Amino acid sequence: MAKSVGVLLSLGIALFPPVLAHDSHDRSAQGVMLQTLASGNQLESLGPGVTVQTLTRSDRSWNGALLPPLSATQPEVHVLRMTIPPGVTLKLHKHPVIHAGVLLQGRLRLETKDGATQLLEPGEAVIEVVNNAHRSVSLGPDPAVLIIVFVGPLGQAITLPASH
Incomplete structure (x- = not known):
């Protein structure tokens, strides 16, 4: 940092x-x-011609939950590109670290275990839920393609089964 x-x-x-x-x-x-x-x-x-657009900015995830405080340990950043074929529903899982993503293509519905949902269209950004069981559904007709950035302590797992 x-x-x-x-x-x-x-x-x-x-x-x-x-x-x-x-x-x-x-x-x-x-x-x-x-x-x-x-x-x-x-x-x-x-620089000349440089433009910046804030896609999302918040201290809360998409369902309104406050993000956990950052720790004083060495951080590690993961930048992932994820492709979910149309019609595929991810298994329930959770993330113990703060992360955000941008949907590049396709349509994606985020669902928490308690029934909250969020629909993403191409170009939309989301701050995901932390330590909350959820899944994503690729609504098609194109694959859902996302760029996701995870930030957490060095060496910590970024995705866990929902039951963990």
């Missing part, structure tokens, strides 16, 4: 304290604003 912060600072970017933000579900949330030190502008000021 310290190395990442050092890289951001060397680029003239600073992480400012939490500010009030709103996620895609219009819920108020605490977030971290990324700004440049020199101008106070957001990332667009890194």
